[in-house]
Amino acid sequence: MKEITYEEIVQHVELMCQKANFDLGEDVYTAFKKALQTEKSETGIEILSQLVENADIARRDQVPMCQDTGTAVFIVELGQDCRITGGSLIEAINEGVAKGYRAGYLRSSMIYDPLNRKNTGDNTPAVIHIELVEGSQLTLHMTAKGGGAENMSSLKMLKPSDGLQGIKDYVLDVVRVAGPNACPPLVVGVGIGGNFERCAYLAKKSLFRPIGVRHSSKEIADLEEELIQQINRLGIGPQGMGGSTTALDVKIESEACHIAALPVAVNLNCHASRHQTVQLGASV
């Protein structure tokens, strides 16, 4: 049985939080550059250029690319043959987040409770989803998820008779209503199926797939491509100020569901699509 220490997890999480906020992923950076070649609006081109420059400054000076340094969201794949020693996994992740956000001069955006709204001061607690998997590895996927785009995300329980067209119409509606508020160009994460809570999770999970990587199922991959085309015809553009670059990508994950149900969730990600992955306990 592979042992992974509490301290090891803390250290990795601390670095992930900082790297996510300072170093924009190559996939997003490349998508900006590609959009600069195709964007039709002059203001849109100016905005995309500013986003490239902003990413360069953040990486060079190791400062956050956005002041909203996000909720720290984790998807943890916990190998059933690995053992965490020296403390709890949840506490280790939270300690790593607290250390990472404090030492990195990242903003604490979390509050103790939604009614009294007092800031916790270290951006904890993280939102942590754990999936038990085979093997002895511990894989941590982390995103610093901004509040603006999260606020414009949405879930709807469609009827099975709404079908594929209903799904497309709903995704387009969510993007249209979000307009400038979600900080386009967006990465649009879509969950189809599952039940109420699984569907939202699928949408979030889809956002961890790098930009440009299509779903392994051809049917889903084709739907992703079609939605990218349709969203970019809405005219919303960079920052919603008009243009042809509204979505950098669309990701879809789907799952089994009830005969009466067609849940669809749309989790929007702003252009600051900040994702990190670390694998521990890889070699026994």
Place this chain on the structure above:
Amino acid sequence: MTINIQLPLTEEHVRTLRAGDRVLLSGTVYTARDAAHKRMAESIKEGKSLPIELTGQVIYYVGPTPAKPGQVIGSAGPTTSERMDLYTPELLEKGLKGMIGKGHRSETVKQAIIDNEAVYFGAVGGAAALISRSIKSSEVIAYEDLGTEAIRKLEIENFPVVVINDIYGGDVYTDSVAKFRQGK
């Protein structure tokens, strides 16, 4: 073309600006977001004075990251403005002349912008490291206990914005998007 404006905003500035204009702002602005707006609204309700004299001023909706040693301010891009919509009309009535943020305003706020001759500017959301370079000084002047949400007095220089809503009812988010829409 880019228009350079030295703050405070004058009536002439406001009358000249049109939705879609690209502007570089220089001078003093005050930061305030959700919690500071709520507190200001409570003060108005209780008949107390506000911590800033609003006449002719510009509020920037931002909650910056903590400054690293040697930095004037941390990363400081705009937050979504519509969360301030509930409180905005009464601030405009008290003389507020400009707002910097991102995203849609309510119909009530757009009307209040027209009625009170003010302007709503959009900055580029998520370009926070770049925007910070236009901020030359930062000082917390009220509500320090709110941390990132405290009211700060900022001196800005060539701070890039676009006019979103003008006094003529122009709105970049609807006008420009219509230009680039394809199909239905």
